[in-house]
Amino acid sequence: MKQPDAERLLLSGDEAIALGAWHCGVSLGAGYPGTPSTEILESFSELGGRAQWSPNEKVALEVTLGAAFGGARALATMKHVGLNVASDPLFTAAYTGVSGGLVIVSADDPGMASSQNEQDNRRYAQASGIPMLEPADSQEAYDFTFAAFEISERWKIPVLLRVTTRVCHSYTVVRPREAKAAPPSPAFHRDIKGRVMIPAYARLAHRKLRLKLAEMQEWNETSPLNSVVQGAGGLGLITSGISFMHAREAAPDATILKLGFTHPLPMRKIGQFVQGVRRCVVLEEGDPYLVEALRGAGLEVEGKAEMYRFGELDVARVRRILSHDLSPEAPSPAGKPPQLCEACQYRIVFDSLRQQDCIVAGDIGCYTLGVLEPFEAIDSCVCMGASLGVGLGLRHVLPPAQARRVVSVIGDSTFVHSGISGLVEMVYNPPVTGHVLIILDNSTTAMTGHQEHPATGRKLDHEPTHKLVLEELVRALGVPRVHVVEPRAGSDEFDRLLSECLRSGQLAVIIARRPCILIAKQLKQYEPARGECPAVLSSQAQ
Amino acid sequence: MNKVTNIVLAGLGGQGVLKGTDILADVALRAGFDVKKSEIKGMSQRGGSVTGDVRFGERVFSPMVPAGETDFLLVLEPTQVAPNQHRLRPGGVLITPAAVCPDALPHKRTLNVALLGALSAQLPLPEELWLASLRAAFDETFFEGNKKAFLIGRHGKHQENPGE
Numbered sequence: 276m277k278q279p280d281a282e283r284l285l286l287s288g289d290e291a292i293a294l295g296a297w298h299c300g301v302s303l304g305a306g307y308p309g310t311p312s313t314e315i316l317e318s319f320s321e322l323g324g325r326a327q328w329s330p331n332e333k334v335a336l337e338v339t340l341g342a343a344f345g346g347a348r349a350l351a352t353m354k355h356v357g358l359n360v361a362s363d364p365l366f367t368a369a370y371t372g373v374s375g376g377l378v379i380v381s382a383d384d385p386g387m388a389s390s391q392n393e394q395d396n397r398r399y400a401q402a403s404g405i406p407m408l409e410p411a412d413s414q415e416a417y418d419f420t421f422a423a424f425e426i427s428e429r430w431k432i433p434v435l436l437r438v439t440t441r442v443c444h445s446y447t448v449v450r451p452r453e454a455k456a457a458p459p460s461p462a463f464h465r466d467i468k469g470r471v472m473i474p475a476y477a478r479l480a481h482r483k484l485r486l487k488l489a490e491m492q493e494w495n496e497t498s499p500l501n502s503v504v505q506g507a508g509g510l511g512l513i514t515s516g517i518s519f520m521h522a523r524e525a526a527p528d529a530t531i532l533k534l535g536f537t538h539p540l541p542m543r544k545i546g547q548f549v550q551g552v553r554r555c556v557v558l559e560e561g562d563p564y565l566v567e568a569l570r571g572a573g574l575e576v577e578g579k580a581e582m583y584r585f586g587e588l589d590v591a592r593v594r595r596i597l598s599h600d601l602s603p604e605a606p607s608p609a610g611k612p613p614q615l616c617e618a619c620q621y622r623i624v625f626d627s628l629r630q631q632d633c634i635v636a637g638d639i640g641c642y643t644l645g646v647l648e649p650f651e652a653i654d655s656c657v658c659m660g661a662s663l664g665v666g667l668g669l670r671h672v673l674p675p676a677q678a679r680r681v682v683s684v685i686g687d688s689t690f691v692h693s694g695i696s697g698l699v700e701m702v703y704n705p706p707v708t709g710h711v712l713i714i715l716d717n718s719t720t721a722m723t724g725h726q727e728h729p730a731t732g733r734k735l736d737h738e739p740t741h742k743l744v745l746e747e748l749v750r751a752l753g754v755p756r757v758h759v760v761e762p763r764a765g766s767d768e769f770d771r772l773l774s775e776c777l778r779s780g781q782l783a784v785i786i787a788r789r790p791c792i793l794i795a796k797q798l799k800q801y802e803p804a805r806g807e808c809p810a811v812l813s814s815q816a817q
Numbered sequence: 818m819n820k821v822t823n824i825v826l827a828g829l830g831g832q833g834v835l836k837g838t839d840i841l842a843d844v845a846l847r848a849g850f851d852v853k854k855s856e857i858k859g860m861s862q863r864g865g866s867v868t869g870d871v872r873f874g875e876r877v878f879s880p881m882v883p884a885g886e887t888d889f890l891l892v893l894e895p896t897q898v899a900p901n902q903h904r905l906r907p908g909g910v911l912i913t914p915a916a917v918c919p920d921a922l923p924h925k926r927t928l929n930v931a932l933l934g935a936l937s938a939q940l941p942l943p944e945e946l947w948l949a950s951l952r953a954a955f956d957e958t959f960f961e962g963n964k965k966a967f968l969i970g971r972h973g974k975h976q977e978n979p980g981e
Binding site for chain 2: 446
């Protein structure tokens with residue numbers, strides 16, 4: 276981040292949220308890396324904030340919830356699919372509320388620049404009953420962070436700050452303001468009925484939540500977070516988030532209702548707007564969240580054709596929506612797809628998997644690129660940690676000759692995120708043919724830009740902390756065969772080990788360990804005392 | 818009239834496309850314009866195609882250069898011309914590595930800066946702001962090399978028209 280004190284800054288949406296959180300006096304930020312949310316906590320840490328990576332998003336949300344129970348301002352960050360993992364605490368945190376301030380950033384990825392789906396997390400605000408703000412650029416990302424904490428503290432409720440890839444990763448001008456007054460010092464105040472969600476107390480809490488939502492909806496009717504751009508003609512547009520920017524450019528004469536506070540919606544304000552224009556079109560990326568809500572309230576508005584539900588909107592697509600253009604869109608010429616780096620150790624692993632004709636339950640990370648040519652050696656990729664469960668399910672039902680070829684493949688960070696419970700399942704309900712799990716341990720969270728995790732032994736800011744030793748954990752869970760091997764070009768060691776494990780019919784875990792080549796230089800800086808390479812060079816088995 | 822200048826940089830992961838958009842956007846910011854810069858990170862960084870959009874003017878709305886409205890397309894890798902050429906507006910300017918003589922560059926890594934130099938000759942942004950931005954964008958020890966590369970691009974043969 277550049278020059279935090281300059282008057283006009285060019286910041287990404289992520290950096291703007293971080294700066295907003297810093298100026299709001301956030302005591303603790305926690306999250307799990309995920310494009311396009313990752314840079315929020317990294318920037319917050321660089322500014323001097325206390326930021327930490329959690330093993331996964333559920334833990335991150337719980338840690339920040341605890342901080343907010345204690346009266347602090349706390350920030351949880353994650354990508355859209357991360358909120359699925361954190362959805363369990365989310366729904367009940369809406370009931371418990373908070374004592375301090377809690378803002379949850381969900382960074383959605385319409386168009387799937389780097390994700391496995393394009394789910395629309397505005398649905399989560401509605402489903403869980405928490406308020407939601409949607410900034411359209413970096414200035415709003417900064418300002419709405421302030422607003423989110425104000426709403427959170429005023430109504431004692433977590434707030435969803437919902438951003439998208441284009442808001443997170445576009446750089447736009449930000450004028451910072453004066454820092455917000457610090458919250459009162461954290462202190463514990465016992466509130467058993469408000470915090471302990473046994474049914475008797477949760478029933479009360481649910482009613483309280485609905486009252487808060489009704490109050491917030493009323494406040495939202497005149498909230499400055501929504502605004503109208505007065506145009507010339509009879510065309511009215513209702514938008515939120517980045518769609519507003521495309522709309523302003525595609526239809527410069529339209530009158531636009533820009534919604535910033537999108538749950539609970541200011542229905543009277545919207546109704547008045549609809550009445551005041553001749554034609555009213557709702558422009559929103561992804562799901563018809565606004566259209567459905569408005570039509571549900573009896574408002575006659577136009578939505579977009581189904582073909583525009585897929586992918587991001589842009590200026591050209593907004594023009595097409597407004598002119599009811601349903602002709603096929605020209606596909607963009609294909610660029611060069613990403614691939615595993617030339618010297619990546621995973622190439623050796625995927626060569627073996629391919630040569631041994633394995634059925635591979637894959638996972639989320641760089642190594643998902645093993646699905647592309649020349650390897651085409653991944654048969655499923657669903658969500659973080661799914662390689663374990665999916666591989667085991669295949670083993671359970673396939674005919675033995677096929678079942679024996681099934682392998683689960685997961686990265687080190689992903690394994691810690693949500694692979695551990697899958698491994699417990701493996702030893703608890705072992706398939707009759709055994710199973711083989713390969714942990715691709717490159718000592719970093721590579722795909723998202725090389726973040727630390729519990730098994731690197733370093734915190735978010737790369738300072739040392741307790742190191743989770745994967746082979747010790749795996750052995751402690753009761754896996755009978757545990758091997759650590761360094762995949763090396765010109766060596767058939769990994770290939771032989773894989774073959775041996777597959778033939779054994781036992782439960783086996785192979786930790787294929789070699790630090791990502793892209794961080795070799797950084798590792799030397801982080802660990803000058805530990806020598807050249809922290810990899811374990813000899814294979815071991817027990 | 819709110820005239821917005823639209824520039825797209827394209828290349829492969831690791832070539833300095835995003836560093837190039839950083840510098841360009843910073844210069845426009847220093848010159849007092851409204852600026853937006855858009856890029857897609859993630860999978861694209863594993864050696865795949867990378868593009869970055871920079872728009873500046875009195876007021877910029879969408880952060881993405883609309884289809885067919887690119888004024889300047891700056892391509893760092895010849896293979897990336899074909900996938901991006903459609904983004905140029907009619908009469909838009911294509912700048913490729915052919916705009917600079919590779920042997921003249923202090924280091925082949927400075928190609929992105931040299932092509933920014935070629936671009937700079939056609940933009941209403943003062944040279945001192947470019948140099949200030951270059952100085953801020955890299956470690957001080959690289960400044961002289963980058964300055965040299967920038968000036969080679971700025972004063973060299975600097976443009977090709979699409980189709981030539």
